[in-house]
Amino acid sequence: MSMEADYIERMKRLMNWEASRQAPPEGFPHLPDMPAGRYTSQEYYDLEQQYLWKKTWLFAAHIDEVPDPGCFMKWENIGDPIIIIHGMDGEVRAFYNTCRHRGAPVVTEEKGKAPRLMCGYHNWTYKTDGSLIGVPEKQDFGPEFDMSCRSLIPVRCERLGNLIFVNFDSEAMPLKQWLGPVWDEWEEFGFDRIKLAARHSFDLECNWKVAMEANMEVYHVPFIHPETVAPLVDSKRNVNTIYPNGHARMLAPPPQTTDREHVRAVDSPPEWQQIDTVGEFGRTCTQSYTMFPNWVSPLSNYFVPPLIFWPTGLNTTRLELVTMALDWGDGPAPDLWTVPDDSQPNGRAMSPIILEDTQFGEMIQKSMESDGFKSVPLSYQEARIYSFHQTCDKMIGLNRVPEHLAVDQVIGEDWVYPNDPRVAEMERAEAAE
Ligand code: FES
Ligand SMILES: [Fe+2]
Secondary structure (H helix, E strand, O other): OOHHHHHHHHHHHHHHHHHHOOOOOOOOOOOOOEEOHHHHOHHHHHHHHHHHHHHOOEEEEEHHHOOOOOEEEEEOOOOOOEEEEEOOOOOEEEEEOOOOOOOOOOOOOOEEEOOEEEOOOOOOEEEOOOOEEEOOOHHHHOOOOOHHHOOOOEEEEEEEOOEEEEEOOOOOOOHHHHHOHHHHHHHHHOOOOOEEEEEEEEEEOOOHHHHHHOOOOOOOHHHHOOOOOOOOOOHHHOEEEEOHHHOEEEEEOOOOOOOHHHHHHHHOOOOOOOOOOOOHHHHHOEEEEEEOOOEEEEEOOOOEOOEEEEEEEOOEEEEEEEEEEOOOOOOOOOOOOEEEOOOOOOOEEEOHHHHHHHOOHHHHHHHHOOOOOOEEOOOHHHHHHHHHHHHHHHHHOOOOOOOOOOOOOOOOHHHOOOOOHHHHHHHHHHHHO
């Protein structure tokens, strides 16, 4: 049996074993309650702002947003003003949108196209690779003035196929290493071929982690998605995998009783071109990946549709709903997460599934800020959330997180891919049958 077939067969057995077990896996750590202050305290929020968001790889754009040499776009999703620019040499780069003279923006439009960038204040001019090439009345800066030391300040910018990621930490590990095994698992989803079909954002009235966590467990699926997701997902057969650096995956087959026609009608509109390299699980199961810190995406043979969560304040979040897919021909671009709505400013509203997932956010946030809320107990099924919080603390620095706000680092390496103690327990159970 090939490695691939071997893996698929083992995961299928694990699905059945998950459905049959009567307790959390042997040796799986007890998850201590998480402090409420992680969602409500300015102190923790400030630590996230200062360390977490400045050190991790963040989805910034799709190449279709800056398709040609000279195309640029502003990007300010974590506050600092930057630009993503497709250089005249073909390379995509990111820079602070900050003129090296007195800090005026070098770009003021949301998007544009130009072979050079010129600051509007005193017309300092930069090439698309960031180098400063024009300073009016340069002689007045004196003979010591060295233009070669005044390039735009770069922000790390790397590609995953057509997707552009940025990282404010110049020392950060490369994106490929950050994703680790996830990079390899994503190869089949055609990231180098998918086009941007839709990208809309919505403001939510809760902490970004409250919003994000609605998409990091399947425990809620039968209860808040009885009509939409539940018919597609056998939550009891779900298998979670925790990867290094806080990434994670859920992998759930459809219910064994599912009417296949119904699944196809909801999940796989046949008119869209399939990503032909997608393997068995992507075609038949629901799998959803969390890429730390703020990307959640179910991946299938039809779509790469990430939900992306940006903090806009301690208790406010901007949710970006993105759909990427292969060529959709002359028909309307697919948009998995939004529906037309003329009453909304951008003409779109969140889809029923997203409304279900976001419905409690504002109320949860209010409760969390009240004395009625003490802490968060999580079950084994919700372990992806706990692991995510462990990584938040690690990115901030374990020594920086005050004890009353920290989570205990109880999920150890032994539960992180490729390690999986569940397999041995499953094999013992199978042998005993
Ligand atoms: S601030 Fe940009 S040219 Fe003066
Ligand atoms: Fe959900």
